[in-house]
Amino acid sequence: MGRGLRRQVPALVLVGIALVAALGGTVYAAAKIDGKTIKVKSLPGNRLAMGSVPGNRLKRGAIQGSQLAPGSITGIQIDASTLGIVPGATWAQSAQDAETALNAVNAETAKSVNGYKAGCKSGTVLFAGACWQSKPSASALSAPAAAASCASAGGELPEVLSLAAFSQRPGVEMAEEEWTGDATNIAGPDTYAVLTVTPSGVVKSAASTATKKFRCVIPLLG
Helix, strand or coil, X not given: CHHHHHHHHHHHHHHHHHHHHHHHHHHHHXXXXXXXXXXXXXXCHHHCCCCCCCHHHCCCCCCCHHHCCCCCCCHHHCCHHHCCCCHHHHHHHHHHHHHHHHCCCCCXXXXXXXXXXECCCCCEEEECCEEEECCCCCCXXXXXXXXXXHHHXXXXXXXXXXXXXXXXXCXXXXXXXXXXXXXXXXXXXXXEEEEEECCCCCEEEEECCCCEECCCEECCEC
């Protein structure tokens, strides 16, 4: 029996040594293996836990756009300052440039729109989206004659409320009463009154056959 025990002792010693070696190897591996000792591409992506790699640990350009799932990135995650002008925005920029040009006073060299220069000719000022003659006419005419004169210049007599507003702009030179394009008190054929505006913006009326000074409103494009 003693001989059998002596035979078992070396076996137990070997088992103990193997167990210590196994445990020691596990501890050694746990202590020595870190991210730096992992070879490139040795771990597939499906072996990584969700959220285990933060974005600041990724190299710039490491993930290409073709590798992203559709809809995985929204506008919240995009830095707008890194984006260039998209094709549609080019037209919007052109529209903004045109609007800036239209708002320029006496913009004789403004941007062109559909091949036409947008601006006001000399002697006119931009107001309410059109070019208004900066001074009243040199001579007084009847209302029909005044309307015909404006038509020959490619414009028309102003509306009464627009002329009243224009008369209050700083530096505007007004005649005692100026014709508008609004008629009132029609009594019969060629018998009617036309509204007028004074320098203070007061609206009056006069017979169409009376003679008054006037100014024309010409379209912006010319």
